[in-house]
Amino acid sequence: MAAAAQNSPRRVSYASTTVVDVDAATLHSEVSRSNASLRETPLNSTIHNADDGSHLRPADHAGSNGSEGLRRVASTEQIHQQDDIFHMVKATSRMRSWTKRITTAPQTPGVRYPRLLDRDARFYQSLGRFAVRRSMPLHAFRLYRSDWFHFLVNLATWKIVVIMMFLYVVVCVVYAGLFHWSSSACGLELKTFRQAFMLSLESLTTIGYGVPDPYFNDCLAGPFVVLSQAIVGLFVDSVLIGVLFTRFSRGTTRSRSVIFSNKAVIRAVRDQWHFMVQATEIHPNPLVECHVRLYAVLHREVEPHGKIFFQTHAMRLTHPADELGGVLLLVLPNVITHQIDPWSPLMPPELRTATDKKFNARRDFGFPDVLQRDIDVAQGAREGVPSEDKSDFPSLEARKEMIRSHLMKNNVEIIAIIEGVDPHTAATVQARHSYTYRDIVFDHAFAPCVTKGSDGACQLDMYFFHDLVPAGPDELLELTPSIA
Known part of the structure; x- marks a missing residue:
């Protein structure tokens, strides 16, 4: 009984995002043989819920089990495992209303954390409103008001x-x-x-x-x-x-059918940390010619000028490749991936250049140089030295803690923008979403939410779109819904 309880899947809520804590080896095996049977004894599923304001930060879940003192047990129920990995995740995630309205996913009851981009829409989405107060002289304001039609429309x-x-x-x-x-x-x-x-x-x-x-x-x-x-x-x-x-x-209004995952994940793939978010569309007539961009907004300490607030950095994408336009097929979930390399704003500044402080444009980042990607060097697309080949580059786990500290210290907020064209009105549609360091979970992957119906048709289940599963380095890559 103790062994069964130890290996049983659990669901943990990160500010209303369900994390299905399944043994990684078992989950990987089930993905490899999706039709194999998982006929085991019923298991106890301990459900931890943060919908009422209780919260387990990603930093507190850095270990294998996290801090049990921060988790509140809501209920215990008997669940039977199903035949494949989708039903395994589905069994541990009870049906919940995906139209539930939240504000800014507060981490402490009654506390709202500042964001540049709001999180005030249903299903943990954004209304696309930037919290920017503008102070301007009268003649500049009159210039804005001179466009009376768009002023009236807005x-x-x-x-x-x-x-x-x-x-x-x-x-x-x-x-x-x-x-x-x-x-x-x-x-x-x-x-x-x-x-x-x-x-x-x-x-x-x-x-x-x-x-x-x-x-x-x-x-x-x-x-x-x-x-x-x-x-x-x-x-x-x-x-x-x-x-x-x-x-x-x-x-x-049309952009509200584009859905982003409630949480972003940072996971290791081939000794490199990658930032990932998931997006899809729920409209029966999806947008066409969709492409995605990511930006990081952070507050940096610059000597001798002090704090520089709301500094914007573009983020290169490896999937979908931004050099190919970052094209998405939103009719199904897409995982948007950014490699945290020396050109990434998510990389701590001390890791962007070598310890000898000698700048080399082939391997280091410096403004106003053109942003590069470390993966281009590894694939032979350009000359340079891959970051993992540098003699002074820290280990994977050391980089993880440095990245986590960098995100918290500089209050980093990642803004995701997806643009597409509505096929009926030919209007350009832009959907926006943001992730602060409180919305990022390390060493996890997005749980599968696409399966095959009884009639063989594709079934996208949005009840499980926000669910996460633990994933170690190079594990569960088969779960990624979009490969290329």
């Missing part, structure tokens, strides 16, 4: 509706005054301003209730008043339709 929908209703009322009132002023000369027989307002409203909306004399008693002012109101009415209608159409068809 307002809240209720503000647009209020502005348009107010504009309609103003037009009706102005022309009601003109009709009331020309009533005697044009034979309109308007005795009150209310009657003039009704005539103005009927003319603007072309209702056509009529007046005593439809020819305005051949007065000179009548045709000009009606013609000008008709032109103004057409202009107001066209602006209203254009603004509302642009507002409702904008790409920010």
